[in-house]
Amino acid sequence: MKLTISLDILEEAFYYVSPVKPVSTVPLIYTTFSAEKAEIAYTTDNEAKFARKIERSFKAAFHAIVQANQEYRKILDQDTLLSPQEQLTMQRKLIDSIVTTIKKYPELTLIRVELAGSWPVYQTAAGHLDLAD
Template identity: 75%
Template sequence: MKLTISLDLLEEAFYYVSPTKPVSAVPLVYLTLAVEKAQIAYTTDNEAKLARKIERSFKAAFHEILQANQVYRSELDQDKLLTPQDHLKKQGQVVDSIVAAIKKYPELSLIRVELAGSWPLYQTQEGHLDLTE
């Protein structure tokens, strides 16, 4: 079975999104895991989620991902101007840190990573989001 989890790095939260992935205006990362029936639990709404023991491992990996990308998360949150090369490099580092963190937990079988939502690639001063307006 496959289970997809959405990581919101700016809000430091994750959500189960299987089977449909919502469209988002914020930068998200979708992780798809291959899971066995014993690794799945269900909510009261009959939606799949990781079983408690497996979810603890995932939360530990998620914490590592947040720590590894703290600088870039801060830059995204502050809408800092970066070159396209810097954004692409840092987004590559986000993916690499996710893969590395998940691989530390053999009970988590990562099969796909997707960047979704509004990841900046090119921005000028005129495109800067002024949150004081």
């Protein structure tokens, strides 16, 4: 079975989104895992999630990912201007840290990573988001 979880590094939260991935206005990372039936539990709304033991491992991995990417998290949160090369470098480091960290947990079988939502790749001062509007 495939299980997709969205990672929101700005809010330091994750959400189970299988099978439908919502459209997002914030930068999200979708991570898709392969899991055996014994590794899946269901909520009272009959939505799939990791069983408790597997979810504990995922939470530990997610915490490590957030900690490893604090610099980029602050840049995204403050809408800091970076060159396209700097943005792509930071995104590459983020993806590498996600894959590397999750691979440290053999009970988590990561099969896909996607960037979704509003990731800045090119922005000038005129394109700066004014959150006061």
